[in-house]
Amino acid sequence: MSEIEERLKEFMEQEVKSCTMDFGGITPLYVYRMWGGAVTVNYYMATGLKEL
Numbered sequence: 814m815s816e817i818e819e820r821l822k823e824f825m826e827q828e829v830k831s832c833t834m835d836f837g838g839i840t841p842l843y844v845y846r847m848w849g850g851a852v853t854v855n856y857y858m859a860t861g862l863k864e865l
Contacts, residue, residue, distance in 0.1 A: 817852065820852075824839075824844065824847070824848075825839055
């Protein structure tokens with residue numbers, strides 16, 4: 814698992830646990846905004862979300 818996939822997995826688990834969001838609502842754009850634009854919305858992020 815790549816570093817971005819690990820970060821995404823951890824982020825998604827935290828969002829679901831906090832009842833902020835369910836897995837289906839977490840999109841690449843949502844992650845981009847929540848991470849303050851630190852990671853670009855690109856193929857790898859979108860692919861990582863699909864795999865998780």
